[in-house]
Amino acid sequence: MAWFSIFVIMRFKYSKKDKLKSKKLIEQLFTEGKAVTAYPLRLIYLNTEHEDGSVLKTGVSVSKRLHKTAVARNRIKRLLREAYRLNKPLYFNNSSTAYAFMILYLSKDGTTFEATDRKMKQLFQKFLDKIPEHEKTST
RNA sequence: CAAGUAGAUCGCCUUAUCGCUUUUGUGCUGAACUUGUUUCAGUAACGUAUUAAUUUUGAACUUUAAGUACCAUUAAAAUGUACUGAAACAAGUUCAGCACUCAAGAGGAAAGUCCGAACACCAUAGUGCAGUCAUAGUGGUUAACAGCCACCCAUCGUAAGGUGAGGAAAAGUGCAACAGAAAGUAUGUACAGAUAAUGCUGUAGUGAAACCAGGUAAACUCUAUGAGGUGCAAUGCCAUGUAUACCAAUAUUAUAGAGUAGCACGCUCUUUGUUGGAGGGUAGGCAGCUAAAGUUUACUGGUAACAGUAAACAUAGAUAAAUGAUAAGGAUAUUGACUAGAUUUUUUGAGGUCAGUAGACAGAAUUCGGCUUAUAGAUCUGCUUUACAA
Numbered sequence: 363m364a365w366f367s368i369f370v371i372m373r374f375k376y377s378k379k380d381k382l383k384s385k386k387l388i389e390q391l392f393t394e395g396k397a398v399t400a401y402p403l404r405l406i407y408l409n410t411e412h413e414d415g416s417v418l419k420t421g422v423s424v425s426k427r428l429h430k431t432a433v434a435r436n437r438i439k440r441l442l443r444e445a446y447r448l449n450k451p452l453y454f455n456n457s458s459t460a461y462a463f464m465i466l467y468l469s470k471d472g473t474t475f476e477a478t479d480r481k482m483k484q485l486f487q488k489f490l491d492k493i494p495e496h497e498k499t500s501t
Numbered sequence: 502c503a504a505g506u507a508g509a510u511c512g513c514c515u516u517a518u519c520g521c522u523u524u525u526g527u528g529c530u531g532a533a534c535u536u537g538u539u540u541c542a543g544u545a546a547c548g549u550a551u552u553a554a555u556u557u558u559g560a561a562c563u564u565u566a567a568g569u570a571c572c573a574u575u576a577a578a579a580u581g582u583a584c585u586g587a588a589a590c591a592a593g594u595u596c597a598g599c600a601c602u603c604a605a606g607a608g609g610a611a612a613g614u615c616c617g618a619a620c621a622c623c624a625u626a627g628u629g630c631a632g633u634c635a636u637a638g639u640g641g642u643u644a645a646c647a648g649c650c651a652c653c654c655a656u657c658g659u660a661a662g663g664u665g666a667g668g669a670a671a672a673g674u675g676c677a678a679c680a681g682a683a684a685g686u687a688u689g690u691a692c693a694g695a696u697a698a699u700g701c702u703g704u705a706g707u708g709a710a711a712c713c714a715g716g717u718a719a720a721c722u723c724u725a726u727g728a729g730g731u732g733c734a735a736u737g738c739c740a741u742g743u744a745u746a747c748c749a750a751u752a753u754u755a756u757a758g759a760g761u762a763g764c765a766c767g768c769u770c771u772u773u774g775u776u777g778g779a780g781g782g783u784a785g786g787c788a789g790c791u792a793a794a795g796u797u798u799a800c801u802g803g804u805a806a807c808a809g810u811a812a813a814c815a816u817a818g819a820u821a822a823a824u825g826a827u828a829a830g831g832a833u834a835u836u837g838a839c840u841a842g843a844u845u846u847u848u849u850g851a852g853g854u855c856a857g858u859a860g861a862c863a864g865a866a867u868u869c870g871g872c873u874u875a876u877a878g879a880u881c882u883g884c885u886u887u888a889c890a891a
Contacts, residue, residue: 374519381821386784388821421821432612432864436825440521444826447520464821475826 376447382421382462391462398492400485402469403442403478407489408462418454420446420463428470438467441475445482453486 382388387410395408422442424435442465465485467473 376520378522378823383821384785385821423821431862433862436822436864439821440825444520448826 374447374451376420376443376450380418380420382419382464387419387462388421388464391464395462395464398485398489399468400481400488402467402473403481403485404466404468405485405489406464406466410460410462417460418450418463419461420450420465422446422465422467424467428468434472438473441473441478442467442482444475445478448479449482449486452483453490 382391390410391406391408395406398405398407422439424438424442426435429435429438446465
């Protein structure tokens with residue numbers, strides 16, 4: 363029942379506001395951002411401020427070189443988004459520091475939801491370990 | 502029944518939980534605007550009732566005694582009127598956020614970007630010559646096409662059908678395996694004939710073809726017809742801001758250079774600094790943006806492509822790019838095992854149960870009509886050949 367009550371409080375949303383859309387910011391992210399890797403995932407992050415007041419803005423990317431067809435790319439991106447959506451409240455629920463994220467998929471092979479989910483958790487744990495203590499306000 | 506051939510259709514389904522994009526409506530919160538009411542303050546060369554004073558006459562009525570009602574000037578002037586500002590309240594509109602809610606949400610090829618259009622913007626000063634690209638039987642169809650349909654011809658196939666790179670070889674240039682002396686600025690060998698003589702004439706042999714010949718145009722070429730360019734990242738608007746293309750003034754430099762798709766002629770333009778004016782592009786937002794040569798059905802005309810008429814239907818609009826994830830179940834195909842042993846007949850093995858496996862190619866991006874390519878599997882129809890039966 364405790365497990366259930368957690369779910370009542372948390373909001374597993376990933377709407378337009380939380381997506382990384384600005385071309386400028388993405389460019390800045392790739393040039394100035396730092397990276398954390400949990401193969402086949404890589405998180406590029408940048409401490410920044412968002413105009414609309416949201417805390418996290420996240421994008422997802424798969425290289426066209428590694429996955430040629432649009433269907434394969436879409437499939438992986440959807441899985442990444444889904445994994446991000448479900449894991450975000452577990453790690454960043456109380457965070458107040460604003461970040462821009464970009465999650466890359468590095469492998470040439472396909473994947474499943476289960477594997478992606480597991481890797482996403484590793485990735486976030488790594489990220490939380492890495493960032494300085496004073497910035498960390500989440501539990 | 503088997504093999505084949507042509508065409509058409511479909512290309513997983515259901516439920517639950519958590520989400521995404523766009524919409525419908527409701528509620529709440531916030532902001533802006535409009536209207537009304539109330540209160541307060543201010544302004545006014547607005548000014549009423551009323552009060553006080555002055556003038557007591559100009560004008561009107563009844564009457565000739567006066568009266569009635571009004572008016573003039575000055576001062577005060579509550580309330581009021583108009584405008585302005587502020588606050589509160591109410592209503593409405595718009596926008597934003599949040600919550601709930603209604604509805605919808607990838608394809609037959611959405612793909613390749615290969616043709617043809619719609620739509621948008623740019624260019625429009627040419628003429629001659631040369632050149633580039635596309636198309637190519639005949640007729641029809643269409644908004645248009647290199648598409649489609651019909652027919653003719655050629656060719657492949659036993660056939661149903663398939664394919665066509667189907668204009669011109671008497672304008673010119675080139676090319677040609679094998680065989681052959683030789684495939685063209687050639688004339689060998691043998692025999693016969695003619696002649697002053699010969700490389701003259703005929704026959705034989707090779708080959709598809711042996712001389713004023715023929716093949717080849719998926720060789721150049723010629724003929725006929727057509728072709729301005731760039732694509733929704735077009736284009737328009739919004740807010741912000743300034744490089745410098747632009748304009749004006751002023752000082753200064755050159756007759757050469759640049760553009761006009763290749764050349765010639767022709768045409769157009771002109772360097773740098775300062776001051777002033779005006780004002781891009783990118784990124785962001787909004788529009789363009791989905792009702793269109795629409796889809797389905799029926800009938801009519803036409804061999805057909807297609808056209809016409811009538812009825813019904815409302816059907817994605819994202820932008821680092823929504824249409825998903827997870828779980829359970831079902832259907833389908835297939836493999837194995839077990840079962841069943843069905844039937845006019847088959848080298849017999851329909852059907853049932855359990856377990857495993859499989860589901861392809863592929864993701865809208867301004868919109869249509871085509872073509873091309875990829876595609877597991879399923880269904881239906883026409884026809885051909887062979888065999889069997891009647």
